[in-house]
Amino acid sequence: MESKKAKLALIGCGGIGGYHLGHFMGFTDIIDMVGFCDLIPERAQAFCEKAGMGEAFTDYKEMLDKTKPDMVFVCIPPYCHGEIEYTLIERGIHFFVEKPLALDIELAKDILRRAEAAGLVTASGFQCRYSNLVEPNIDFIKRNKIFFVSCERMGGIPMVEWWRDKARSGGQAVEQTIHQFDIIRYVYGEPDVVFSMNATGLMQNVPEGYQTDDLSVTCVKFKDGSLGTISTGCYVTGGDAYDSKVVFSAADRRAELKILGTLNIFGETESEAAGDEGGFVVKGDGAVAKGSNNAKTYHQQGDAGILCDRTFIEAVINKTPAAVRSPYRDALRSLAFTMACNQSMETGLPIRIDDLLQGI
Ligand SMILES: NC(=O)c1ccc[n+]([C@@H]2O[C@H](COP(=O)([O-])OP(=O)(O)OC[C@H]3O[C@@H](n4cnc5c(N)ncnc54)[C@H](O)[C@@H]3O)[C@@H](O)[C@H]2O)c1
Numbered sequence: 001m002e003s004k005k006a007k008l009a010l011i012g013c014g015g016i017g018g019y020h021l022g023h024f025m026g027f028t029d030i031i032d033m034v035g036f037c038d039l040i041p042e043r044a045q046a047f048c049e050k051a052g053m054g055e056a057f058t059d060y061k062e063m064l065d066k067t068k069p070d071m072v073f074v075c076i077p078p079y080c081h082g083e084i085e086y087t088l089i090e091r092g093i094h095f096f097v098e099k100p101l102a103l104d105i106e107l108a109k110d111i112l113r114r115a116e117a118a119g120l121v122t123a124s125g126f127q128c129r130y131s132n133l134v135e136p137n138i139d140f141i142k143r144n145k146i147f148f149v150s151c152e153r154m155g156g157i158p159m160v161e162w163w164r165d166k167a168r169s170g171g172q173a174v175e176q177t178i179h180q181f182d183i184i185r186y187v188y189g190e191p192d193v194v195f196s197m198n199a200t201g202l203m204q205n206v207p208e209g210y211q212t213d214d215l216s217v218t219c220v221k222f223k224d225g226s227l228g229t230i231s232t233g234c235y236v237t238g239g240d241a242y243d244s245k246v247v248f249s250a251a252d253r254r255a256e257l258k259i260l261g262t263l264n265i266f267g268e269t270e271s272e273a274a275g276d277e278g279g280f281v282v283k284g285d286g287a288v289a290k291g292s293n294n295a296k297t298y299h300q301q302g303d304a305g306i307l308c309d310r311t312f313i314e315a316v317i318n319k320t321p322a323a324v325r326s327p328y329r330d331a332l333r334s335l336a337f338t339m340a341c342n343q344s345m346e347t348g349l350p351i352r353i354d355d356l357l358q359g360i
Contacts, residue, residue: 005031005032009035009069009071009072010024010036011074013038020075026306036057037063044057060084069093071316075098077160077168079167081101081107089115089118094121096312098125099179099182103339111328121324122321122329124327129308131300132300133263138187145250146226146248146249148227149222149228149249150228150229151228152232153180154241155244156242157210164207164210170342171342174338177232178335178337180232180246181337182334182337183246189222190333190353191222191353194218194220194221194351196217196342196345198216199215199216200212203235213345214235253265254267262297332360333353340352
């Protein structure tokens with residue numbers, strides 16, 4: 001590593017910007033935070049004060065001119081992408097861009113082409129890829145043939161105003177549950193076709209400006225022939241209805257991932273006395289003796305977000321782009337996975353993901 005510290009700037013001093021800032025403050029051995037930019041001046045100013053360094057801006061071009069950063073974290077809402085990335089590329093500045101990359105897949109493809117042609121190191125905010133749960137999950141999948149992947153992510157409506165407008169957020173699959181779509185791709189494999197349905201208008205007492213799906217359900221056919229479902233909703237108001245998990249189901253065992261929480265592997269520990277209760281209507285109709293429900297449990301250790309950010313920063317400094325687990329090119333595939341769901345909801349048709357990725 002070079003002894004001189006790298007210069008880092010951040011655009012978008014909102015919720016996720018603050019998460020990254022918290023990480024940067026532990027990286028002062030390798031970076032100087034030179035600038036923070038937000039359209040709302042107080043936000044940028046507050047970041048400077050928290051960092052104890054850097055200058056506040058409301059115009060990102062002015063920030064780039066003045067501070068000449070080596071890398072920029074782009075932490076703006078989904079509908080705001082484009083001009084900022086093009087400017088960074090023109091100036092040869094490496095960038096980390098929060099998920100989802102954009103709401104226009106053609107725009108994201110164009111940014112990818114230009115960023116790669118400029119030889120830039122890129123990353124996206126899929127910090128779950130850096131979790132210690134990933135390795136045992138991949139190991140389980142390597143050792144067991146998976147037939148079915150089932151994912152549920154049922155929660156409430158996030159506070160940020162733009163989130164509840166699908167035209168600006170992309171909707172829940174694109175903006176939020178993309179973490180689950182992405183981790184399924186990362187630990188398991190590539191999807192081929194999706195077929196999605198959405199439900200709207202079911203929720204009562206929605207906040208002003210709410211114009212998005214209450215929930216959606218997606219059927220996935222993977223390239224290896226297996227199937228999955230990914231269901232996601234924002235209708236939940238009570239903790240007992242909250243649910244978030246991905247289950248990888250094999251013939252005699254399953255792995256249940258709670259992203260950044262736990263990985264439970266059922267069927268690989270000693271079974272207690274088996275029973276046959278639960279879920280089947282008539283004995284002999286396909287029920288198998290119930291397993292012990294004993295799981296080998298792995299717990300999240302450390303902060304995957306710190307690793308994610310540090311890996312990108314070190315990749316820029318040390319010129320090791322391959323260390324980044326979620327470069328722009330790969331993040332684009334997860335965007336396409338979720339955008340295909342939206343396209344399916346709009347057309348009522350199954351959508352092949354590779355059709356959205358043509359030309360890259
Ligand atoms: N990786 C994760 O787990 C994670 C978690 C939360 C949010 N996110 C993503 O981060 C992005 C931002 O989400 P958020 O919750 O921080 O939103 P936010 O609304 O809290 O913050 C976005 C900030 O960007 C600023 N901004 C917008 N356009 C700008 C521009 N041209 N120049 C300067 N500032 C600009 C806004 O003023 C706002 O302060 C979203 O894409 C979201 O999906 C990722």
